[in-house]
Amino acid sequence: MLFKEIDKTTIILANCGKSGPRVRRVPTFLLRTWQRWVGLFFFVLVALIATLCLIVYQNTSRDYQARLDRANYIRSKIDVEQIQSSFMAIDSGLYQLNSFLNERGLSHFQIDENMGNLGGIPEDIDATEVASVGVFFEKELTSLLSDLKSLPLGKPYDGDITSKFGWRRSPFNRRIGENHTGIDFKGAIGDTICTTASGLVKESNYNSGYGHFIVVQHSDTLQTLYAHLSRRLVKVGDKVDTGQPIGLLGNTGRSKGAHLHYEVIHNCRKINPEPFLLQ
Numbered sequence: 001m002l003f004k005e006i007d008k009t010t011i012i013l014a015n016c017g018k019s020g021p022r023v024r025r026v027p028t029f030l031l032r033t034w035q036r037w038v039g040l041f042f043f044v045l046v047a048l049i050a051t052l053c054l055i056v057y058q059n060t061s062r063d064y065q066a067r068l069d070r071a072n073y074i075r076s077k078i079d080v081e082q083i084q085s086s087f088m089a090i091d092s093g094l095y096q097l098n099s100f101l102n103e104r105g106l107s108h109f110q111i112d113e114n115m116g117n118l119g120g121i122p123e124d125i126d127a128t129e130v131a132s133v134g135v136f137f138e139k140e141l142t143s144l145l146s147d148l149k150s151l152p153l154g155k156p157y158d159g160d161i162t163s164k165f166g167w168r169r170s171p172f173n174r175r176i177g178e179n180h181t182g183i184d185f186k187g188a189i190g191d192t193i194c195t196t197a198s199g200l201v202k203e204s205n206y207n208s209g210y211g212h213f214i215v216v217q218h219s220d221t222l223q224t225l226y227a228h229l230s231r232r233l234v235k236v237g238d239k240v241d242t243g244q245p246i247g248l249l250g251n252t253g254r255s256k257g258a259h260l261h262y263e264v265i266h267n268c269r270k271i272n273p274e275p276f277l278l279q
């Protein structure tokens with residue numbers, strides 16, 4: 001095979017140290033067209049950089065557009081008026097529950113009547129406030145549920161009520177009036193008495209007035225008392241659940257006949273247990 005001899009130019013590299021001048025043979029066409037090759041190199045480099053920048057830009061803007069579309073979609077789905085209406089309904093429900101507690105001498109919320117709501121809903125709610133209002137209601141509902149769980153509801157014993165809360169003629173001297181601090185349920189000695197809410201036994205003791213009695217602490221502000229028992233089944237510090245037997249009905253202490261004397265105590269004040277009985 002025949003190859004055409006490439007025309008080469010000899011270059012002498014002088015001043016190469018101890019080894020002396022060096023001789024290189026370079027194709028002559030390269031020497032004639034080197035500016036073109038350098039230009040081509042820079043053109044390719046610039047093109048590569050530009051392509052890279054374009055890819056990065058496209059990916060970034062596509063991601064941004066996707067997030068923007070998602071945000072617009074979410075905004076279009078949020079019906080602020082409906083949310084406001086739902087929040088007002090929740091607010092109203094909480095308000096009614098609070099009224100229920102108020103009727104029983106208890107109060108969960110400090111409601112400002114001028115506000116018209118619990119104070120968690122801005123008058124002109126916008127989409128950005130939905131989350132914070134949701135958190136407000138979540139907190140209030142959790143707190144309310146905790147209060148309701150510790151509310152002594154129902155009867156501690158299913159017997160006839162023989163004496164109500166308030167002023168009455170003394171059973172020991174009918175000519176004298178006295179303040180009856182609880183409700184009396186008539187029953188048979190030995191019948192089971194159950195606690196009306198979960199809590200901790202604060203007192204399990206005997207005195208001349210109450211006889212054998214038990215006090216259960218349901219929350220920071222609520223206690224119930226069960227008196228004139230023939231026997232106590234729990235001791236101080238015991239944890240009790242709603243409906244758990246805590247004692248047996250009796251006739252101990254200042255009592256005329258077998259009965260249970262039941263008290264509800266709120267903030268150290270004895271209140272009428274009747275609204276809690278849910279008859």
Ligand SMILES: [Zn+2]
Pocket residue numbers: 163180182183184260261262
């Ligand atoms: Zn009584």
